[in-house]
Amino acid sequence: MAQQERFDWWAAQPAGRKAVLPSPVRRLTLGRSAARTAVEPSAAASAAPEETSVSAEAAAEVYREVQASAAFQEIRRGYRGFVFPATVAFLAWYLLYLGAQAAAPGLMRSQVAGPVNVAWLLGLLQFASTFxxxxxxxxxxxxxxxxxxxxxxxxTQDQLR
Structure with a gap:
């Protein structure tokens, strides 16, 4: 898939349809000069007075600009800053549990309280750590x-209206 088409799937309209957006359509201005989106002349003439048709490509361009913006990148950085370390910690905790089962079966059979042994306790803690x-x-x-x-x-929605 070409780089140009990479993010068009969300903005694509069914064949033959164009997105109907109120006039005039503003472009995202995150760190860029304020510019107005060009409206197709044939679509503007056929649209209702308060609405103007804009091509799917123009709508997709708004989303591409959002994706390239510093605000979007900061949100993704925050997401990755939590998810990646949490995933590594959870997988390490799970692999430690599996490794203890395989390497130290005697330790895992040790009774903690009544019929509950270390293996059961660590297994239940897996559920607790998930929640x-x-x-x-x-x-x-x-x-x-x-x-x-x-x-x-x-x-973004304001820009697509």
Whole structure:
């Protein structure tokens, strides 16, 4: 797939249709000069007075600009800053559990309380750590990324109207 077409899948309209957007369509101005999107003359003449048709390519360009923007990159950096270390930590914890099962079966059979042994305890802690990780992810997203992503979404939608 060509680089030009890489992100067109979300903005693509069914064959023969053009996106209908209010006039005039503004372009994303994150770090760039304020520019107005060119509206196709034939589409402007056939549209209702308050609406103007813009090609799918123009709409896709707005999304490409958003993707290249510093605000979007900061949101992705925040996402990756949490998800990658959390994934590594969870996989390490899981592999430690599996390694302990294979390397130290005597230790894993040690009784902790009643019929519960170390293996059962560590297995149940795997579930607990999954729920803890999900809670931490939601808290991190709510505190650090959701507001910025919503603002970027509203800006983008304003540009597509």
């Amino acid at each position: 803890l990780l999900a809670w931490l992810y939601a808290r991190n997203a709510r505190a650090k990324r959701d507001r910025a992503a919503l603002g970027l979404r509203w800006d």
